[in-house]
Amino acid sequence: MDTLTPAEVAAQLGVSSNRVRQLIRDRRLMAVPGSGNGKIPADFLQNGEVLRHLPGLLTVLADGGFSEEEAFDWLFQPDDSLPGTPVQALRDDRHTEVTRRAQALAL
Numbered sequence: 684m685d686t687l688t689p690a691e692v693a694a695q696l697g698v699s700s701n702r703v704r705q706l707i708r709d710r711r712l713m714a715v716p717g718s719g720n721g722k723i724p725a726d727f728l729q730n731g732e733v734l735r736h737l738p739g740l741l742t743v744l745a746d747g748g749f750s751e752e753e754a755f756d757w758l759f760q761p762d763d764s765l766p767g768t769p770v771q772a773l774r775d776d777r778h779t780e781v782t783r784r785a786q787a788l789a790l
Contacts, residue, residue: 686722725764747789
């Protein structure tokens, strides 16, 4: 998985590094757990923006009882029924399927 620093994400989004850290705190973006917000998956960005439905999906996962680590693992876990990973499905604009799966997995 390719990762970016907050400064690299900021450059792609056209915002400050502080704004990127705020997006992470607000659960609109996610860093690799344990990286101290230092590594952000490049897959979370597309066409100079945060994936459109990522913030909502992160909220669904958090509301469903997923820890940050569990949510991160789930997003990158291959799922033959999608096919691919939930992140890839988001990138392919199949967000409804992914959100339904996340809601069904709620703890």
